[in-house]
Amino acid sequence: MKYKGLFLFLSGAGIALVLGWVVFPLALYRTEPQPLSFSHKAHTGQPASMSCDSCHEFAEDGRFLGIPVVDQCAVCHAEPVGKTAGEKRLVEEFVKPKREIPWKVYSRQPDNAWFSHTTHVKKGALKCEECHGDHGQSESLRPYQVNRISGYSRDIWGPNISGIPSQPRLDMKMDRCLGCHAEKNMSQGCISCHK
Amino acid sequence: MEQKNKARYGMVVDLDRCTGCGNCMMACAVENNLAPAEKKANDRTGITWMRVYAMNNGKAFPAAETVFVPMACQQCDKETPCIAVCPQNAVDRDPGSGIVGQVPQRCLGCRYCMTACPYHARYFNWSDPSWPAGMEKALNPDVAPRMRGVAEKCNFCHGRWHAARARAAAQGRSEPDPADYIPACVESCPSRAILFGNLDDAGSEVAKACQEGNCFRFLARLDTESKVYYRSAKPWVREMAEGNRMPSGKDGNLS
Numbered sequence: 001m002k003y004k005g006l007f008l009f010l011s012g013a014g015i016a017l018v019l020g021w022v023v024f025p026l027a028l029y030r031t032e033p034q035p036l037s038f039s040h041k042a043h044t045g046q047p048a049s050m051s052c053d054s055c056h057e058f059a060e061d062g063r064f065l066g067i068p069v070v071d072q073c074a075v076c077h078a079e080p081v082g083k084t085a086g087e088k089r090l091v092e093e094f095v096k097p098k099r100e101i102p103w104k105v106y107s108r109q110p111d112n113a114w115f116s117h118t119t120h121v122k123k124g125a126l127k128c129e130e131c132h133g134d135h136g137q138s139e140s141l142r143p144y145q146v147n148r149i150s151g152y153s154r155d156i157w158g159p160n161i162s163g164i165p166s167q168p169r170l171d172m173k174m175d176r177c178l179g180c181h182a183e184k185n186m187s188q189g190c191i192s193c194h195k
Numbered sequence: 196m197e198q199k200n201k202a203r204y205g206m207v208v209d210l211d212r213c214t215g216c217g218n219c220m221m222a223c224a225v226e227n228n229l230a231p232a233e234k235k236a237n238d239r240t241g242i243t244w245m246r247v248y249a250m251n252n253g254k255a256f257p258a259a260e261t262v263f264v265p266m267a268c269q270q271c272d273k274e275t276p277c278i279a280v281c282p283q284n285a286v287d288r289d290p291g292s293g294i295v296g297q298v299p300q301r302c303l304g305c306r307y308c309m310t311a312c313p314y315h316a317r318y319f320n321w322s323d324p325s326w327p328a329g330m331e332k333a334l335n336p337d338v339a340p341r342m343r344g345v346a347e348k349c350n351f352c353h354g355r356w357h358a359a360r361a362r363a364a365a366q367g368r369s370e371p372d373p374a375d376y377i378p379a380c381v382e383s384c385p386s387r388a389i390l391f392g393n394l395d396d397a398g399s400e401v402a403k404a405c406q407e408g409n410c411f412r413f414l415a416r417l418d419t420e421s422k423v424y425y426r427s428a429k430p431w432v433r434e435m436a437e438g439n440r441m442p443s444g445k446d447g448n449l450s
Contacts, residue, residue, distance in 0.1 A: 062361030112300050112339035114357050119364040189289030191296025191353050195339050 025161045029145040029154055035102050036094075037086045040138050052128045052136055064117035067103050070094050104144040106155040107132065107172055114195040124184075133170060201370060203272070203293035204351055205394040205422035206381070207404040208265055210432055212388035213247075215263030220245050222383035223267070225333075226352055228340045230324030242318040244268070244349040245380050252431045262432050265380065265389070267349035268316040269413065269421035270295050276419065277308035277317065277348075285346075293394075293422060294351050302345035309346060313414050314421075317348045351391075352378035373399065394422060414438045 001007075043050050055068045074095045080087040094101050109115060120126045128136060145154035157163065158171025165171055181188055223229070223245040232241045245267040252260045271277075275295055277286050285301035286308060288294070299320075309317040323343040326334070334340065337354030341347050355378065359371035373392055381391040392401035404410060410426040413436045427433060 058365065060365060062358065062363070062365040112298070114337075116357070116361040116364065118361045122367070123364040123369070187289070187291045189291060189294075189296060190284075190287050190298045190301075191289045191294050191350055192291060194296070194298050194300075195337055195354055195357060 021161065028148060028161075030148050031143045031145050032104055034104055034141045034144060036090055038141050040136050044136050056128075058118050058122070062116065062118045067105065070098060070100050073101075104146075104153070106135075106144060106153050108153055109156065109172070110152065112194050113174075114193050124186075131172065133168070201291045202393040203395045203422065204356075204376075204392070205270065205293070205401055205405065205424065206378075207390040207401050207410065207424045207426060209388045209390075210262045210264060210425055210427040211429070212386045213263045213265060213384075214386055214388075215247055215249060216385065217247055218383045218385060219265050219380035219389070220247060222379040223349070226335055226338070226354070226379035227349075228324075228334050228338050230326055230340075231330075233322065240319075240321050242320065242347065244316075244318070244347070246316075250432070250435055252429075260429065260431070262427060262429065264425070266314060266316060266413075267380070267423065268295060268351075269314045269419070269423045270349075270351065271419035271421045273418065273420040276311040276313060280307040280311045282307065292351075292356065294353065294356070296350050296353065297346065297348050299341040299345040299347050300339075304344040304346065306346060312348075313417055313419070317346050319346050320344060352376075352380075355379070409433070411436050 042048065043055070044052075055072060057065045057068070059065055073090070077087070077090055077095055080091045090101075093099065121128070146152070147154065147157070155170070156172050158165060158169070158173070160166050160171075163171075165176070169176055177193065178188065180186075187193075220243055224243070227244060229242055229244065245265055248264045248266055250262050250264055252258070254260070270293065272288070272293060275286075275288055278288060278295065282305065283301050283303050285299070285303075286295060286297045289296050304319070306319055309315075309319060320341050320343050324340055335354060337358060356371070356376055359375035362375055363369065363371045378391055381389045390401045390404050392399040394402050394405065396402055404426070405424040407426065409428050410424050411433050412421050412424055416437065425432075425436065
């Protein structure tokens, strides 16, 4: 056979590509369910039309309070709003017993990274969407994927398994921080952002 | 692009005020998540970012005198020895604050920096840190704990610096209020022996103090321009700081 070598090479390359691009990400990431379904759109859209910082608040001392505590949900959701099963679970399992909802945080950074939302939003005038994309407009929570080796969320590496950043950028790696800092002539020292 | 200094933080330690109580060592350990020393730990293997040494003038009573020297990273500004030798870029001088910052997660554990440091201010994690059960809950979330096999040192309480910068941003200021950024050792000193502040701010207490006549740096002849100054009215202390003769401790070593 004339093309035996070529055929073997192409089929080998094909298998390797499928393994690398399809099987490897499936093996690397484990999908974990969120404890409740949540629609950002229901909160930011009509009629509630809340802004990001109505729930994700900034404290006066410069801290960012992140995902709201269940008491904050209770301001509106002390009793079920609507008749869905999720709503009933929210009130009965979390709001009434005052148990915090164990959300899985897509953008949780490693322990040694320090990031001040206050500095970036108040002083740097960055919009939430610039790093978090259209998360605030999403109808439901997308699956939370965790790296089996590092334990970090897939959002840190970004959706593209090759590590080549997509445009607009969706990853949250250090080179993205550094790129923006270099562009805006902000601090490049390690200790500025590492704790 | 090299940034202009916004601040250059430094310290002045008044050795005539220091009583050697060790409060600074304790406060530092609590602030920076230093695990309690292991049973087998000794002077060489224990980790104390801030360590109080005792020096005496080697004379017999009644001429005997002792001073206590709180010694942390001296934050060398020029040709910083640990930066020069690190093969990993795990330590750098922050251009905005002058802080010589150690990033332990980058460290490969060669301990070159510990050899290079003229002040013995660097420490190595010979084993993973461990806290007595329940004590992990008291860890400071602003400082990442280190792991086995990496070097670490004083970063001028960078966790507090971060918090002060975030507070400044919340209040619309570009630089932290000096009152918001005080390292743990400075805050805990009962005899107010340590001053801390921006050396480039001519009005700050620390900038004035380091210009005074009895102020000196340890091993100034090495010309590393350390940002931790000491002061003492005793000439023998200043002479010893030059490193021309060994301080005499209990057994001829620094105790």
